Amino acid sequence: MTSDLFDSVPDTGPAREHMAEGAVLLRGHARPLENELIAALHDIVAQAPFRRMVTPGGHQMSVAMTNCGPLGWTTDSSGYRYVQNDPETGKPWPAMPPAFAQLAERAAAAAGFNEFAPDACLINCYEPGARMSLHQDRDEQDFDKPIVSVSLGLPAIFLFGGLKRSDKTRRFRLAHGDVVVWGGPSRLFFHGVAPLADGEHVLLGRQRINLTFRRAR
Numbered sequence: 001m002t003s004d005l006f007d008s009v010p011d012t013g014p015a016r017e018h019m020a021e022g023a024v025l026l027r028g029h030a031r032p033l034e035n036e037l038i039a040a041l042h043d044i045v046a047q048a049p050f051r052r053m054v055t056p057g058g059h060q061m062s063v064a065m066t067n068c069g070p071l072g073w074t075t076d077s078s079g080y081r082y083v084q085n086d087p088e089t090g091k092p093w094p095a096m097p098p099a100f101a102q103l104a105e106r107a108a109a110a111a112g113f114n115e116f117a118p119d120a121c122l123i124n125c126y127e128p129g130a131r132m133s134l135h136q137d138r139d140e141q142d143f144d145k146p147i148v149s150v151s152l153g154l155p156a157i158f159l160f161g162g163l164k165r166s167d168k169t170r171r172f173r174l175a176h177g178d179v180v181v182w183g184g185p186s187r188l189f190f191h192g193v194a195p196l197a198d199g200e201h202v203l204l205g206r207q208r209i210n211l212t213f214r215r216a217r
């Protein structure tokens with residue numbers, strides 16, 4: 001006999017959770033590609049190592065970052081922007097691996113956004129305690145394409161608010177393989193990540209990796 005009790009108490013929540021108009025959480029969507037994604041990540045980081053960037057206000061971010069794809073997001077004392085070359089090495093950012101681009105395109109389509117072809121992938125590395133304060137993604141030329149955000153490694157609490165910084169935020173637990181897509185009416189919603197709790201992930205150890213795919217130009 002199957003157990004009704006266990007059937008009715010899933011430990012991972014529904015596979016697809018509506019977060020807001022235009023925003024959806026696709027649980028486990030990236031898991032089938034986990035090995036390819038992690039292998040590609042190691043190649044990227046060997047060419048363009050993680051670094052903790054400085055905001056225009058002079059604060060060093062707790063999250064370490066790198067990029068792949070034609071454009072990479074960067075920040076320093078002169079502002080936030082996209083650049084073709086890694087400021088640390090002077091070389092173009094590593095190419096976007098096909099598995100990355102394919103995942104982003106498919107996740108966007110699953111969320112109702114067709115023909116998403118990202119030209120930028122920001123890679124965030126969180127160690128325990130690292131956080132990202134509430135912000136909007138608005139350094140892109142236009143906002144008609146969605147953001148596709150892939151979580152790997154340790155789980156995190158994602159804060160998702162509204163169009164105003166003061167709007168109430170809701171908390172979503174993002175685990176390894178989860179993908180969040182937001183666009184359309186929620187493209188400019190404020191969002192952030194609570195300080196990462198300590199832990200050990202079987203594939204990635206004591207860290208969380210986030211891949212943020214965007215169409216920058």
Ligand SMILES: O=C(O)CCC(=O)C(=O)O
Binds near residue numbers: 132210
């Ligand atoms: O790490 C995350 O889940 C969000 C990252 C983010 O919002 C960003 O890089 O702009």
Ligand SMILES: [Mn+2]
Binds near residue numbers: 135136137191
């Ligand atoms: Mn963001």
